[in-house]
Every structure is written in structure tokens, then in C-alpha cells.
Amino acid sequence: MSTSASPAVSDEIATHVIQRIGFIELERPKALNALSTGMIRAMHAALDQWREDPEVLAVVVRSQHARALCAGGDIRFMYEAAQRGDQQARDTFFTEEYRLNHAIFTYPKPYIALMNGIVMGGGMGISQGAHRTGGLRVVTQTTKLAMPETRIGLFPDVGASWFLARTPGAIGRYLAVTGETFGAADALYAGLADTYLDEDALPALLDTLRGASFERGADVVECIEREAAAYRVTPQPEESALAKMRPWIDRHFALPDVARILASLEQERERGGEAAEWAAQTIAVLRERSPLSMAVSLEVVTRADASMADVLRTDLDLTRSSFLLGDTVEGIRARIIDKDNAPRWRVARIEDVSAADVAKMFDSPWAANEHPLRDLRG
Structure with missing residues (x-):
């Protein structure tokens, strides 16, 4: 098994390469992995480092904590910046977050998001773009997805409206306005997820990825799809x-x-x-x-x-x-x-x-x- 570390610029993000897969692991569990500016910079730095590296075939973003992949952006930080009148801090956060969202959306290698637990707001921003890279948005029975911004007087940002606009019928409009939470079967039905895997199968999947040998990014994707083929979401998407x-x-x-x-x-x-x-x-x-x-x-x-x-x-x-x-x-x-x-x-x-x-x-x-x-x- 080949392993190499890459420098991280935030203690809330761990990045490493195993078997030619770049792993990005979110490590801010007390805040349900809500994104800080430092986390955004660390993720973007890793993606930039691996973009042209022939020893990285694909990227997997995940959380080691079952409750959430990412519950959003750090809105308490936004509020405190607003109270200080610090517009620069807020502009910097959103500018860098949206640059990261764009980097994921246009990434030249398969990007795979393991979307178990809470995936809301900014968590959708670091997940949905996987669909455009030849990668995967993987959901489990614990997945809770939403763009809940209207509840706090915001709007579905992080480029999520691009994906919402491409859902069947008026579903994207409904989710944007209400901010309602939806699960794995809903996401698969709406085209906001690609693959389902049982939560308790994730450790075995990660063991497989860390132990297998890959020649192409598509091989990593196919490996995950093979593992997921044994599982069926309940209810089925059409139900x-x-x-x-x-x-x-x-x-x-x-x-x-x-x-x-x-x-x-x-x-x-x-x-x-x-x-x-x-x-x-x-x-x-x-x-x-x-x-x-x-x-x-x-x-x-x-x-x-x-x-x-x-x-x-x-x-x-x-x-x-x-x-x-x-x-x-x-x-x-x-x-x-x-x-x-x-x-x-x-x-x-x-x-x-x-x-x-x-x-x-x-x-x-x-x-x-x-x-x-x-x-x-x-």
C-alpha cells in the first residue's frame, strides 16, 4: 500500500494520498464540520496540489464523524463579522468558498463525496460538483440534505442553484424556497445524488480503496459502484x-x-x-x-x-x-x-x-x- 502525506494548512482538515487517491477528511466535529476560512483554504490547497499530480487519480472527501459530512458555512463567524462591521472578513470567506466550489465543479479528476449524515448549505457546495467530474455523490440512510438558507434570511448559495435548477419539474424551486430537508431516496430521485451505500458499509469501502490498486480515476469510481451495487435504498427513489x-x-x-x-x-x-x-x-x-x-x-x-x-x-x-x-x-x-x-x-x-x-x-x-x-x- 502506497501512502504519502500532503501539507495541510488547517488542523480542521486532514489530507493524504493512499493508493493514488487523495483523501480530504473534515475534522471539526463539534461544529458538525461547518466550514471555516482555514478549512476552505486547506481543501483548495490540496486540490491544487493534486490537480496535475500523476500519482493522484481521484479525490475522496469524507468525514470521520458519523453525524455530518458538513453542516454548512460558519454562520456564527459571519454574524460576528457583521456585528464588527468587518465586511472584508465576510467577502473573503464567501469569495474563497465559491472559488473552492468552482474548483470542485471543474476538477479534471473524479471527485467523490461520501455524503453521510448532515450535508447542508456549504456541505452541498463541496459535494454537488462531484457529479460534473466523472465522480460520485454517495448517500447513505443517515444522509440529511438541505439548502435551509431561507430560514436564516439567506438564499441557496455555493452554486447550489445550478443543481436545483436542473432537478425534475419544480423540485428545485420547492427546495430553494422552503429549505426542507430530504434524504437519500429523495436525492437520488431529484438527481442530487448518484449512488447509495449502507452507512455500515463505509468502513469496508474505505478499506477496499486503501488496499486496491488503480490505474485510472475511472477505476476508483467503478470500484465504489461495485461495492454499492450490493445495497438498495429504502424506499426506492420512485417511491x-x-x-x-x-x-x-x-x-x-x-x-x-x-x-x-x-x-x-x-x-x-x-x-x-x-x-x-x-x-x-x-x-x-x-x-x-x-x-x-x-x-x-x-x-x-x-x-x-x-x-x-x-x-x-x-x-x-x-x-x-x-x-x-x-x-x-x-x-x-x-x-x-x-x-x-x-x-x-x-x-x-x-x-x-x-x-x-x-x-x-x-x-x-x-x-x-x-x-x-x-x-x-x-
Whole structure:
């Protein structure tokens, strides 16, 4: 077995090469592996080091801690930076995070994300791009996926809208607006995962990868697919909760704005019948989220037919406006810091969010030739 270490620049990330596979292991368990700036830099440094290295055929990102691959970005850090008025710290974090997301999305070797436990927000950002590299997004029965940003007055960033926009029907719009959590079968149905493996089979898979001999990156992928072939997700994707809700989701969330979605759901609830309870539950979720950020989130997915580079540039613009003009600081305060769950949103009612309010959020604070992500392509 051939093993080599590579220098890590964060004690919250371990990187090493075994059998021509570059392993990135997230090591911040008390924070459910929420990404710090140092972790982002360490991951990007490892990917850059292995990009042209012929002795690295593929990359595996994982957590040694069962509860989470990655629960998101370090939003407490964002809040504290906002309280200090330290815009530079926040811009630096998001700029470097989105550069990492882009590096994964465009990586020339198979990138494999073992997505067990909580995978939300920034965790989706370091996972979803695997699909574009010839790699894999591997889910287990413990996987809990979400882009829950509207709950804190943010929006689905990290380029996630690119993937949400390419899900079947209106599923991406539904997930972006509600921030609802979904599991392995749902993810496979929605095209947000590639392969299922039982949680308790992960140690054996890792032993296999560390003991086998590989000639090509595709061999690593095929090895994982062979191991996964013995397992079946329950329920099957076509029987998942998302699949069953799909007709209702498509009926309501294909509508052009959140106010009309809400009105349509209210009509569904009043009609009674099979979908009434789901409509009532969904209305309750929407009434709890930030009205402005739900409107922005719907628009982000609507606009995400561009390149990933363009999507990430828009994401960076929106993080600036979300903190300065939107509900993010108040949302983090209410949900994470004070935990009173009583956010005072800038626009209190969904029906009162105007198209002008939404459009203003998309204004970039940078000229095109000065944008921090201006050099990203593809």
C-alpha cells in the first residue's frame, strides 16, 4: 500500500494520498464540520496540489464523524463579522468558498463525496460538483440534505442553484424556497445524488480503496459502484417522499412568484382532499421563512441556467446584499445566536415583497472588471 502525506494548512482538515487517491477528511466535529476560512483554504490547497499530480487519480472527501459530512458555512463567524462591521472578513470567506466550489465543479479528476449524515448549505457546495467530474455523490440512510438558507434570511448559495435548477419539474424551486430537508431516496430521485451505500458499509469501502490498486480515476469510481451495487435504498427513489409530492410541488411551485405559490397552496388547503394536509404544512413553513429571501431564492433558481461561474458571481453579489439590505443578520440572530425564533423580517408578509425589492438584491457592488470572481470560467 502506497501512502504519502500532503501539507495541510488547517488542523480542521486532514489530507493524504493512499493508493493514488487523495483523501480530504473534515475534522471539526463539534461544529458538525461547518466550514471555516482555514478549512476552505486547506481543501483548495490540496486540490491544487493534486490537480496535475500523476500519482493522484481521484479525490475522496469524507468525514470521520458519523453525524455530518458538513453542516454548512460558519454562520456564527459571519454574524460576528457583521456585528464588527468587518465586511472584508465576510467577502473573503464567501469569495474563497465559491472559488473552492468552482474548483470542485471543474476538477479534471473524479471527485467523490461520501455524503453521510448532515450535508447542508456549504456541505452541498463541496459535494454537488462531484457529479460534473466523472465522480460520485454517495448517500447513505443517515444522509440529511438541505439548502435551509431561507430560514436564516439567506438564499441557496455555493452554486447550489445550478443543481436545483436542473432537478425534475419544480423540485428545485420547492427546495430553494422552503429549505426542507430530504434524504437519500429523495436525492437520488431529484438527481442530487448518484449512488447509495449502507452507512455500515463505509468502513469496508474505505478499506477496499486503501488496499486496491488503480490505474485510472475511472477505476476508483467503478470500484465504489461495485461495492454499492450490493445495497438498495429504502424506499426506492420512485417511491420517495419527493416523488410522491412531485405532482403537488409542480402544480404550485412552478408559479412565478412566492405570493402566487402561497395563494395556490391556500386554495389547495381549502379544497380539502389528499393534498390539503401537505399544503397546510407547506404554508406553515413559508410563513416562518424570510419573505424577501424566499423571493430571492426563487429568482436565483430561475436565473441559474447560466454557467456555474456566472451563478457563483451572482451568489457573491447576493451575499453582500443579503447581509446589508436583507434579513441574514436578523435571521442568524433569531435562529442561531439568541435562539428566540422570533425574527423581525424587513418585509413582514410574503404578499408585500415587490419585484423591485428582489431586483435590488441582485445589483452587484462591483464593476464586471473588478468582480472578485471575474476570472472564473465554466
